Amino acid sequence: MIMRIFQVLTKPGKEEEFGRFFHETAIPLMKGTKGIVQVLPGAPRPDSPREFSFVMVWESLDALKAFVGDDYQSPHIDPAEAELVQARTIKHYDLVEG
Structure with a gap:
């Protein structure tokens, strides 16, 4: 399984607007995506x-690629959120089950 960690830094003053997108659009989309085993959304903290x-756990690299394409190492964002985002990062790991 593949663990994918996607992080977003919003533009200053866009936190509330991005928060609505995150809760109303992004979380439901990811939770309903074929090939995802688990979705752990993380909201901002005061600091x-x-x-x-x-943090998403995918069944396999093939399942991830079926969703985002062969360029899975680039952080893809919805066009609706592009104007709200200052920076984004993406990392992938092989999931270690203990």
Whole structure:
């Protein structure tokens, strides 16, 4: 399984607007996506009020690629959120089950 960590830094002053997108659009979309085993959305904390994240566990690299395409190492965002986002990062790991 593949663990995908996606982090977003919103533009200053766009936290509330991105928060609505995150809760109303992004979380339901990811939770309903074929090939995802688990979705762990992370909302901002007081010491990092502009940072949002997702930790996603995918069945396989093929399942991830079926959703985002072969360029899975680039952080893809919805066009609706592009004007709200200052920076984004994406990391992938092989999931270690203990």
